[in-house]
Amino acid sequence: MDTSTRQLKLMVYASLMATLTAVGAYIAIPIGPVPIVLQNLFVMLAGLLLGGRWGLTSVGVYLLAGAVGLPVFAGGTGGIGKFIGPTGGYLLGFAAAAYVIGKI
Numbered sequence: 001m002d003t004s005t006r007q008l009k010l011m012v013y014a015s016l017m018a019t020l021t022a023v024g025a026y027i028a029i030p031i032g033p034v035p036i037v038l039q040n041l042f043v044m045l046a047g048l049l050l051g052g053r054w055g056l057t058s059v060g061v062y063l064l065a066g067a068v069g070l071p072v073f074a075g076g077t078g079g080i081g082k083f084i085g086p087t088g089g090y091l092l093g094f095a096a097a098a099y100v101i102g103k104i
Contacts, residue, residue, distance in 0.1 A: 001102040002003045002020075005025045007009060008072070010050065010054045011056070013049070013050055013058075014046070014050060014054045014057050014061065015057075015058075015060040015061065015086060017042060017045065017046040017049070017055075017058040018040045018044075018046075018052060018058045018061040018062040018065070020045075020058070021039045021042040021043055021046065021058070021062045021072075022039075022041075022062060022065065022070075022072035023038075023043060024038030024042045024051040025037050025038075025072055025073055025074045025075075025076075027077060028074055028075065030078070031077045033086040033087075034086055034087055034090065035053070035075065037073065037074045039094075042096050043059055043094045043097055043098050044097060044098070044100075044101055046058040046059060047097065047098035047099065047100070047101030047102035048101055048102065050099070050102060051102040051103075052099045052101075052102030052103040053102070054102070055098035055101065055102040056095055056098050056099040058098065059094045059097075059098045060095060062094075063091060063092075063094065063095065065078075066079070066082060066091070067079070067080050067083070073087070074087065
């Protein structure tokens with residue numbers, strides 16, 4: 001397969017995983033200040049299926065979309081303030097998790 005075709009394919013897959021992560025944030029079990037959501041599954045799948053670099057890219061796109069205010073985080077929220085609240089560590093940990101899982 002041509003290198004540019006492979007890169008395009010990985011970009012499309014990374015975009016798809018970022019979208020699935022955003023959709024997974026809406027499927028939640030509300031327990032305490034940190035909800036249990038399917039976005040965790042999609043973050044891990046991004047690293048597993050795409051590898052470290054593209055898994056990290058996928059999660060980075062998801063986090064960037066949430067940081068600019070799109071309602072992609074758990075409970076349909078968004079904005080830079082979510083990185084400071086109780087779920088901020090989880091959001092930043094998503095990037096590390098996708099990368100590490102992709103490298104294993």
